[in-house]
Amino acid sequence: MAPVKKNVLITGANRGIGLSLCKAFIARNYNVFGSVRPESRDDPSVAELRKTGASVIEFDVTDESTIAAAxxxxxDKPLDILINNAGAPTRPRMWDEVTAEALIDKFRVNAVGPFIVSQIFMPALEKSKSPKIINIASNAGQIAANKDGKYMAYKVSKTALNQVTRSLGMQMEMTKSKVIVAGIHPGWIPTKLTGMTGPDQMDVQIPKIVKTIESIGASQNGGFMDAEGKIMEF
Ligand SMILES: NC(=O)c1ccc[n+]([C@@H]2O[C@H](COP(=O)([O-])OP(=O)(O)OC[C@H]3O[C@@H](n4cnc5c(N)ncnc54)[C@H](OP(=O)(O)O)[C@@H]3O)[C@@H](O)[C@H]2O)c1
Incomplete structure (x- = not known):
């Protein structure tokens, strides 16, 4: 009998790291589900996602009703891996351009979104034998490593995401859930979010991230690591 394919759901799957993760997991014989925002439905990037063979699901991580509908x-199928990848851009850059709206908007997409998607999809994760929630985090969320203060709203939201990873991971452990929660900094890869800047290459980083996701176990629950699985300071 052919082995049962694992199900992976990747948010923000129509471009950048999300799209590349979809392609990589399909190549590794997973059933891949990629989420796109309803407002981006007609964007050519969604057609590109469909071409990969991924099943396309629509929701906006800031709109709970759309996540609940998804x-x-x-x-009834189990969800083996949830990858909270959807993320809002790094701008504005300097402190005097940062508005309350910018702080709240980044927080909603980058910190609240991954938590609410995880909470709503938890019943499907609990049906898996070895469920994982992977939050695509960032070294921009590291407090002690912050030497220039640029992109404050983005940094604040990614710091909060690290606390979501840690808190949810600890809650899973305390309640003896099988669900493992971890954050991965993917590297600095040219994408729309970074304004196509960054020294790392997508085709180098993605295989490392996939290997790390597949190898994460209970001892890494609540942790924050780089693409190769090396533990990073919060
Ligand atoms: N690239 C890097 O160097 C880097 C470094 C560290 C961390 N990260 C993280 O990696 C993740 C992916 O980023 P990327 O670089 O691949 O950027 P990207 O190419 O701009 O992709 C971002 C994705 O998130 C989606 N998204 C944005 N807001 C959303 C919302 N409210 N609901 C649902 N989806 C939403 C976008 O959808 P639309 O197409 O509809 O806008 C898009 O699919 C982000 O969490 C980012 O913070 C990236």
Whole structure:
């Protein structure tokens, strides 16, 4: 009998790191589900995602009702890996351009979004034998490593995401859940989010990230690591 394919759901799957992760998991014989925002439905990037063979699911991580509707259509199947990848851009850059709206908007997409998606999809994760929640975090969220203060709203939101990873991981452990939660900094890769800047290469980073995701075990629960699985300071 052919082995049962694992199900992976990747948010923000129509471009950048999300799209590349979809392609990599399909190549490794997973059933891949990629989420796109309803407002981006007609963007050419969504057609590109469909071409990969991924099943496309629509929700906006800032709109709980759309996530709940997506979960209703998920059905009874287990969710083996949830990758909270959707993220809002790094700008504005300097402190005097940062507004309350910018702080709140980044926080909603980059910290609240991954938590609410995880919470809503938890019943499907609990149906898996070895469920994992992977938050695509960032070294921009590291407090002690912050030497220039640029991109404050983005940094604040990614610091909060690290606390979501840690807190949810600890709660899973305390309640003896099988669900493992970890944050991965993917590297600095040219994408729309970074304004196509960055010294790392997508085709080098993605295989490392996939290997790390597959190898993460209970001892890394609540942790924050780089693409190769090396533990990073919060
Ligand atoms: N690239 C890097 O160097 C780097 C470094 C560290 C961490 N990261 C993290 O990696 C993740 C992916 O970023 P990327 O670099 O691949 O950027 P990207 O190419 O700009 O992709 C971002 C994705 O997130 C989606 N998204 C944004 N807001 C959303 C919302 N409210 N609901 C649902 N989806 C939403 C976007 O959808 P639309 O197409 O509809 O906008 C897009 O699919 C982010 O969490 C980012 O913070 C990236």
């Amino acid at each position: 979960f209703d259509s998920w059905g």
